[in-house]
Structures are given as structure tokens and as C-alpha cells.
Amino acid sequence: MSEINSFPQTLTIAGTDSGGGAGIMADMKTMQECGAFSTAVIVAVTAQNTLGVQDFQALDPKLINEQFSSINGDFKIRACKTGMLADAEHVSIVVDNLKKYDFGPLVLDPVMIAKGGAQLLSDEGINTIKNDLVKLSELITPNIPEAERLADCEIKNKDDMLLAAKKIKEMGAKNVLIKGGHSESLEVNDLVLLDDESHFWMKSKRVDTIRTHGTGDTISSAIVSRLALGDDMKSAILYGKDFVEAAIKNTIQVGHGHGPLNHWAYNAGGNNNEI
Numbered sequence: 001m002s003e004i005n006s007f008p009q010t011l012t013i014a015g016t017d018s019g020g021g022a023g024i025m026a027d028m029k030t031m032q033e034c035g036a037f038s039t040a041v042i043v044a045v046t047a048q049n050t051l052g053v054q055d056f057q058a059l060d061p062k063l064i065n066e067q068f069s070s071i072n073g074d075f076k077i078r079a080c081k082t083g084m085l086a087d088a089e090h091v092s093i094v095v096d097n098l099k100k101y102d103f104g105p106l107v108l109d110p111v112m113i114a115k116g117g118a119q120l121l122s123d124e125g126i127n128t129i130k131n132d133l134v135k136l137s138e139l140i141t142p143n144i145p146e147a148e149r150l151a152d153c154e155i156k157n158k159d160d161m162l163l164a165a166k167k168i169k170e171m172g173a174k175n176v177l178i179k180g181g182h183s184e185s186l187e188v189n190d191l192v193l194l195d196d197e198s199h200f201w202m203k204s205k206r207v208d209t210i211r212t213h214g215t216g217d218t219i220s221s222a223i224v225s226r227l228a229l230g231d232d233m234k235s236a237i238l239y240g241k242d243f244v245e246a247a248i249k250n251t252i253q254v255g256h257g258h259g260p261l262n263h264w265a266y267n268a269g270g271n272n273n274e275i
């Protein structure tokens with residue numbers, strides 16, 4: 001007889017996206033495709049579609065604490081991630097619960113601003129992430145504007161990215177992935193700075209599309225899933241990059257704006273990596 005909770009289980013702590021493309025919705029679709037059973041603590045609810053974020057509200061702290069308790073009381077979570085955390089109070093609630101329960105390695109996706117421009121984390125919330133949450137993370141995955149904010153520097157080229165990654169690692173993150181999707185170049189360069197201070201670049205061709213809603217959620221969730229399945233950090237990150245690349249390349253036509261990714265593509269054999 002198989003043991004209860006032997007199946008790889010993950011947790012996403014984030015906000016919902018009514019449009020289905022980002023946040024907890026993208027996380028759970030990705031985790032499903034990557035072979036993990038996903039659970040979720042909802043921190044905030046957004047009214048959102050591919051055109052932008054129309055409204056959002058963070059949940060009552062008591063209900064957030066109860067969700068953590070419910071998950072801890074029944075499942076064996078092997079790896080977890082955070083996404084949209086709204087404000088300083090909610091970041092602190094998450095920090096307290098991550099200290100209280102063992103949910104395995106944490107991948108911190110420091111979501112700040114959605115592609116449509118909506119601010120999903122207050123300025124105070126950014127400070128609380130820097131002071132209290134970064135040090136709990138096994139991996140932090142900022143995009144370029146988020147890395148600039150965390151490291152308090154401007155990123156104009158690959159040297160700047162490496163400098164920022166080193167500064168963020170000094171804040172207490174074990175491993176750092178700076179995603180290059182927001183650069184101007186025809187090539188997308190993601191930087192990985194590992195625990196042992198070594199670093200490498202993940203290079204891919206920029207796909208000419210506006211359908212990139214939820215790219216950050218998708219790569220971080222694929223990484224979390226692979227960690228839960230037993231991969232080491234480097235293998236999990238490389239897998240995450242392949243997964244998101246396939247999901248961006250194989251566009252699906254949904255919505256009028258920044259459309260969602262194709263989360264089926266990787267398993268359908270959709271990533272022919274030419275570079």
C-alpha cells in the first residue's frame with residue numbers, strides 16, 4: 001500500500017487572477033503540468049483580465065492564517081512559492097507562517113507591478129520583503145525592474161544584472177535568478193547566481209508576442225514543482241526555463257491584450273530550442 005502523502009505536493013502563496021493567466025491560476029496550471037499536486041494560500045483576489053488589473057483586495061489575516069493551518073494539517077508540502085503579497089501587513093503574515101510550518105524550500109517571486117502597470121505590492125511591502133522574506137528564500141526570481149528595486153541600482157546591461165544579483169544574494173537569498181524578459185534586446189538573457197557563487201546565463205530568442213501574461217509565475221512554479229520532485233536547484237531552474245519558453249512560443253489566442261501562456265506546450269513537445 002502506498003504511503004499517505006508520498007505524491008509530490010507544492011504550495012503557492014499568492015493572489016488570484018480572474019482572467020486565468022497569472023497568479024495562483026498560472027501557478028496551479030503549471031504545477032499540474034510539471035507533475036506536482038498543488039495547494040494554495042490565497043493572499044489577495046484581483047479583478048483582472050488580459051487588458052489589466054481592474055481592482056484587488058487583500059484577504060482578512062485570520063482567513064490567511066487558517067488557510068496555512070488547513071494545508072499544514074493535511075498535506076506534506078515539499079516546496080513552495082510566493083507571488084503577489086499586496087502590502088507589508090500581508091508579507092509579515094506570510095513570513096510568520098513560513099517560520100511556523102515546514103513547507104520545504106521557498107521560491108520567492110517578488111511580484112511588484114503587473115504588465116498593465118498596476119502596483120500589486122505597496123512600497124512598504126517591498127521593504128518588508130527585503131528585510132524579512134528574502135532571507136527565508138532558497139531562490140528569488142525578480143524580473144529586471146524588481147531586481148533594480150531590490151538592489152537599489154539601475155540595470156542597463158549584463159554586468160549590471162550580475163552586480164544586482166550579488167547584492168540581492170547578500171540580503172540572504174541562497175540562489176538568485178534575474179529574468180531578462182524586460183530588456184530591450186532581441187535575445188533574452190536570464191542570469192542565475194548559485195549558492196556556491198558560480199553563475200550562468202540562460203539565453204533564448206525573444207519571441208515577438210504580447211502574449212506574455214504570467215511568464216514570471218510560470219517559470220517560478222515550474223521550478224517549485226521540480227524541486228518538489230527531487231531535482232537540485234540548477235536542474236530545476238533549467239527545466240523552468242525550457243517550460244516557460246515552450247509556453248511563450250506556442251501562443252494561444254485568448255483575450256484582447258497581454259494574453260496567457262500555453263501551459264500544455266511543454267508536454268506536447270512544443271519547445272524546439274534552436275539557440
Ligand SMILES: Nc1ncnc2c1ncn2[C@@H]1O[C@H](COP(=O)(O)OP(=O)(O)O)[C@@H](O)[C@H]1O
Nearest residue numbers: 143179180181182188190205206207212215216
Ligand atoms: N518575449 C519573450 N520571449 C522569450 N522569452 C521571454 C519573453 N518574455 C519573457 N520571457 C522569459 O519569460 C521568463 C519570465 O521573464 P520576465 O517576463 O522578465 O518576468 P515577469 O513575468 O516576472 O515580468 C524569463 O525566462 C524570460 O526570459
Ligand SMILES: Cc1ncc(COP(=O)(O)OP(=O)(O)O)c(N)n1
Nearest residue numbers: 015022023114115213214215216217
Ligand atoms: C494575481 C497576480 N499575480 C501576479 C501577477 C504578475 O504576474 P507576472 O508573471 O509578472 O505577469 P504579468 O502580469 O506582469 O504579465 C499578476 N498579474 N497577477
